[in-house]
Amino acid sequence: MSSLKKLTTPSGIISALAIDQRGALRRMLGEDASQESLENFKSLVSENLTAHASSILLDPEFGLPAAAKRDENCGLLMAYEKTGYDSTVAGRLPNLIANQSVKRLKEAGADAVKLLIYVDVDEDKAINDCKQAFVERVGSECVAEDLPFFLEIITYDAAISDKREYAKIKPHKVIEAMKLYADPRYHVSVLKVEVPVDMNFVEGFGDDYVYTKEEAAAFYKEQAKISNLPFVFLSAGVSAQMFHDTLNFAKASGSTFNGVLCGRATWAGAAKAYKEAGSDKAAEWLQTIGKSNIIELAKLVEELATPIK
Template structure:
C-alpha cells in the first residue's frame, strides 16, 4: 500500500466515482483523430468534436482525459461532476532512431497543467522491456524527472504504458501475442518502483483477446493461461492500475473486463476512448456537428453506460491500495 499526500487524495477523489473507481473518458488523441477525420481534420474540427464528446458524455464519466493542443476548449464543456486529466506528451514518438523516444509539449509543465485546472498529469510512454539498457535507462530517467516534477507540484501522476517489441512490427500479430504477457507485466513491475512517483498506471490488458481460447479463431493462450496472465498482472504492482481500451470495439472491451475480473484481476477502472466515441467521428466528418451530437446522445451514451455497468461489477476502489 502506498502513501499519498492529502492534495493528491483530493485530486483522486475528483477523478473517481462514488465507489473510488476510475470510469474515465479518454479523448486526448491528436494524430490518430486527425487521421480518422481525413481531409476534414482541421484544428477547428478536432476542437469541436472534443467539445461535443466532453459536453455530452462527461455526465456519465468520473473524469475526462484531454490534451492541451486541441482539448482546452473541451475542458470548459465538461460536466461539473467530472474530474480532468491533461496529457503532457507530444503525440507519437521519435521515429528517426531506435527506441520510440517520447517528448514533452514544449510550452507545458506539471505546474501549467495544474494551473489549467487539471486534477492529474498523464504521460504516455512506449516501452519494450527487452530493449538495450542504453535505451531503457534514458526512459527510466525521463519518467523519474516527470514523477519528481509532479511530486513537487503535488499533483497525481498517471503513467500510460504501451508495450511493443523492437523486432516485431505488428503488435496485433500472433507472434506478438506470444510475448505480450511478458512485455506488459514486466514493465508494470519496473514502473511501480517508488523512484518514479507514479500514482496510477494506465495499461493494456496482458493478452490479445483475439488469441484467447473461445474468443478468436486462432489460439495462443488457453482460457486458463490467459487468466493466469491477468492474475500475474494484478500481482505485479502495488499501486492502482486502470485499463486502456486500445481501440477495440466496445463489446470486446466490456467482455475483456469481465474476463479480467473472473481471473482475479484487482484493477481499479478504465480510461476508455475510442471504444466509446470512435464511430461518432465518421458521423461528424460526413454529416456535421448536429448529427454527431445525435449519435453521441444515443449510441455514444449507450456505449458509456454499458461500460459503466461492467466497471461497477468488475473493478475495485483505488483507495484500497493507497493511504
C-alpha cells in the same frame, strides 16, 4: 500526494473517458481536419458524455475548450506528452509538449497529469535508461505540484511487427514494464496499462489462438500481483463489445483492476459521423449510441473493478 477522489466515482473506481488523441483523431476525422475541427469534436464528446464519467482525459493542444464543457462533477486529467514518436530514431523515445509543464497543466485546471511512454523492456539498456530518467523527471514535477501522476504504458517489441508473434510475448512485456515503473522512485500514482494478453488470440475470442482460457487467466492474476499501485485498463481501440468481454474475463480471472480509461470504444462512431455528415450528426450519435456505450461501460466497471482505498 494529492487525492484521487476528484477522478473517481463515489465508490472509489476510475471510470474515465479518454479523448487525448491527436494524430489518431486527425486520421479519423480526415488528414485535412483543422485545429477548429479537432477542438469542436472533443468539445462535443465532453459536453455529451462527461455526465457519465468520473473524469475525462484531454490534451492541452486541442482539448482546453472541451475541458471547459465537461460536467461539473467530472475530474480532469491532462496529457503531457507529444503525440506519436520519431520513427527514424530507435527506441520510440518520448517527448513533452514544448510549451507545457505540470505547473501549467495544473493552472489550466488539471486534477492529474498523464504521461504516455512506449516500452520494450528487452530493448537496448541505454534506450530504456533514457525513458526511465524521463519518467523520473515528470514524477518529480508532479510531486512538486502535488498532482497525481498517471503513467500510460504501451508495450512493443523492437524486432517483431507480426501481431500473432507479438501476442506470444505480450504478457512478459506488459507485466515486466508494470513491475519496472511501479517502483516508488517514479512517483506514479496510477498505472494505465494494456490487458496482459491480446484477447484476439485467446481461445474462444478469436479463430486463431495462442493461449487457452486458463493460460490467459493466469496472466491476469499475475499482472494484478505486480504492485500495490492502482491500475486501470485502456481500451486500445477495440470495439465496445470486445472491451466489455475483456473486462468480464479479467474479473473472472481474478484481476483487481481499479477501473478504465476508455476512448475510442466509447466514441469512435461519432468521429465517423462528424467526418461524413458534420457536427450535428456527431452530436446525435453521442446523445444516443455514445451515451448508451458509456452508461453500459460505467455500470459494468462499477460492478467489476476494485475500489481504490
